Amino acid sequence: MTPAELSTLIRSVLLDAVDAGEVDLAADEVPLPKVERPRQREHGDWATNVAMQLAKKAGTNPRALAETLAARLNDADGVTAEVAGPGFLNLRVAASAAGELARTIVEAGVEYGRNTSEDGHTINLEFISGNPTGPLHIGHTRWAALGDALARLLRASGADVTTEYYINDAGSQTERFAASILARAKGEPVPEDGYPGEYVAERAADVLASRSDLLELPEDEALAYVRQAGTDAQMDAIRRTLESFGVHFDVWFSEKSLHDDGAVAKAVARLEEQGHVFHDDGAVWLRTTDFGDDKDRVLVRANGEPTYLAADAAYYLSKKDRGFTEKIYLLGADHHGYVARLKALAACAGDDPDANIEVLIGQLVNIAGERMGKRRGNAIFLDELIEWLGTDAIRYTLARYPADSPLSLEGEKLRExxxxxxxxxxxxxxxxxxxxxxxxxxxxxxxxxxxxxxxxxxxxxxxxxxxxxxxxxxxxxxxxxxxxxxxxxxxxxxxxxxxxxxxxxxxxxxxxxxxxxxxxxxxxxxxxxxxxxxxxxxxxxxxxxxx
CATH class of the missing domain: 1.10.730.10 (Isoleucyl-tRNA Synthetase; Domain 1)
Structure with missing residues (x-):
């Protein structure tokens, strides 16, 4: 007998007592009781406080209600019940009824544990979404493990989940990445604000192999080519890494495509139609303070350049238009400020920020207390972690801690x-x-x-x-x-x-x-x-x- 079956039995007994006039409740007031393991094993196999929860509504005292339920439960096959304290029900399940669970599990096989608690939920789950300016590092690794595990859990609970990787291929970082690759291709030092990692030389080799006349092109033309080809090559490497880590994305979504397709401008226009956009000092603003943000946000600067928030708005509306009623964002520790603005953005788009968007923040991970970054040149990349520790050790270790707790890995202990x-x-x-x-x-x-x-x-x-x-x-x-x-x-x-x-x-x-x-x-x-x-x-x- 599973805990779920025991809960169903208790509810059935409650309904029988209601029908018999022994308990003064309406049938729709009878919940599915929660059963838990008692702290002390001698108190029984399971316990429930349902009598204490319902007694006031039923116009009786908890112990009297518990005794009514115990009498009926003791007539059921395989279960004995006794009342404890002010109205707890301690339950013991006969070995024959308890042991039957083993056969149930074996017959269910891989389906055992699957449930319907998230039925009807259509979810877009976005995680990692690292800039395509280098390999995934240990910071991304935490969200790779947690995001993929969460997707598996939600699906096992009946949700319709689409996992999505947002490729941040628009903006100044990709420009610096392109300049770094081109410098390596020319045999020159990487620019001071560029990316010094050895992987940049690998991307330089990729783009040189894809276009033999690259170094003969004018500087601006060469940079434009390297920007796209280098980003594509880096994303291919990221995909290979994630597949080796057991992480699969259903959708790879390009930020650049939002700008190229005019989606950003259309998003600003749609928000203006909602009545939450205003103009000031030549810029276009979103009135996010109407929905709890600490200040209003600029969508389009006075020079006509859209901000990151404008792209975020276009991306959110894209998810909404694709039929995702629920959007879950898994963001890094440096994104705390995004929570209020993304929820305000959802509200400005006509959604319920409490129901249609959820933002989870993960804390930092380090090795031996050292913070790392691609531009520092001291990042520990996911490929290296897999080679060093193995996928299982990494994924399990990262999954066994709450996302909001800082985590320091002791690599050699994970190898033991x-x-x-x-x-x-x-x-x-x-x-x-x-x-x-x-x-x-x-x-x-x-x-x-x-x-x-x-x-x-x-x-x-x-x-x-x-x-x-x-x-x-x-x-x-x-x-x-x-x-x-x-x-x-x-x-x-x-x-x-x-x-x-x-x-x-x-x-x-x-x-x-x-x-x-x-x-x-x-x-x-x-x-x-x-x-x-x-x-x-x-x-x-x-x-x-x-x-």
């Missing part, structure tokens, strides 16, 4: 192959389940004639309860936009499994016969295999069968 390393600990649990299954096959133990009632060891109750929590964890992590909840759950599940493994045998000793409990334990083992694999998959981390 021991149980103190969280990613190794969880992956080892999966590999151990696979090894148990192989050993069971060698000893002739199968999952046939499954008897869930034999799973009555204390560690089996704990492990089954942990397995049952997985769908709720996935739904909660998706709703709160917090992939780290899945990582921390997997660590607790791995701990429960390792404890069970030490105390319960799947194969008989020596010449002892195979008994029903061995077959049941194999089912429980294989259910754990499935949940660990499903959870790691949501984080973009592999589930090895041998380690």
């Amino acid at each position: 192959q021991n149980l103190d390393n969280p990613v190794y600990y969880v992956q080892y649990a999966h590999a151990r389940t696979c090894n148990v299954a192989r050993n069971a096959a060698q000893h002739g133990v199968t999952r046939g004639d499954f008897d869930p009632a034999t799973l009555d060891h204390e560690t089996e109750s704990v492990l089954l309860a942990a397995l049952g929590q997985f769908p709720g964890v996935v739904a909660h992590a998706a709703r709160e936009r917090e992939p780290h909840r899945v990582a921390r759950y997997l660590e607790s599940l791995a701990a429960a499994y390792h404890t069970w493994y030490q105390q319960c045998r799947v194969t008989p000793r020596g010449e002892d016969p195979i008994e029903p409990v061995h077959r049941a334990r194999l089912m429980l083992n294989d259910a754990t295999t499935q949940v660990l694999a499903n959870g790691l998959g949501l984080l973009g981390v592999t589930a090895p069968e041998r380690m």
Whole structure:
């Protein structure tokens, strides 16, 4: 019996009590109760405070309502209930009912954990969106891991998600990048405000290979060519890196295309039609203070040049026009000031900033306390991190912390192959389940004639309860936009499994016969295999069968 099934049972009992006149509530006032693991194991398998929540509305005291529900729950198969304190209900699930969950998980396979909590949500999820002026570095890496994990969680919870990378290929940084590439192509020093990284020499080689007469062109013509060709070459490199990191984008959207297609000018005109644009000192302004921004923002400067906000407006309207009712932006730590202006922009566009846009800010990541940047020439690039630490260690480590917490990586510790390393600990649990299954096959133990009632060891109750929590964890992590909840759950599940493994045998000793409990334990083992694999998959981390 899963926690969701138990919640449904409690609600059914409540409705029966309403129909019988034992509880003075309308049917539409009866919620789906929340069940949780009690802090002290001796209090039962699960607990709910639904009686305390509904007592006042029902015109009774919580303990009396809890006793009414307990009496009815005790008539249900496989569940016993007792009232504690002012009105808590402590619940125990019989081994036969609890153990049935193992078969449910094995039969569901990769679908176990998927839920419908985000059904009906059509979401555009934008993350990374780094400037195409160099390789992705460690700062981008955090959003690559978290953004992709969030997309997987939302999809697993029923949302229709499109992932999108906004290519910042308009503006002065791409001009400096082009100048840096051309200087390298000519064998000259990089300009003082340019990009000194070795990757610039690689891009110079790319553009020289694509146009042999590049150095014979007039300076402005050569720069124009390098600007486009160098950006394209860098984006190709970024795509390859992300694919090797297990991150796929559905859409790659060019900022430059907004300017080339006239979308920026059209966006300004649309906002003016909404009545939130005004003109002052020759510039065009957006009255974002009407919607909580600290000051109004310039859309078009007095010299006729559009600002970044104008491009942001065009991009937001593009997402809206493409049918995305919800837009999630994952931005870096230096973008705190964007939150209010993007929400104000959404409001100016006629949307509800509380429903149609969400901005998440991620904090910095560093190695050994050193801040890095491409223009400093000391950035640690994602390609280098993958080669050094491996994709699994990076993705899992970045996913297991809340995005808004600063993070310092200790690279060599992530390489350690021991149980103190969280990613190794969880992956080892999966590999151990696979090894148990192989050993069971060698000893002739199968999952046939499954008897869930034999799973009555204390560690089996704990492990089954942990397995049952997985769908709720996935739904909660998706709703709160917090992939780290899945990582921390997997660590607790791995701990429960390792404890069970030490105390319960799947194969008989020596010449002892195979008994029903061995077959049941194999089912429980294989259910754990499935949940660990499903959870790691949501984080973009592999589930090895041998380690």
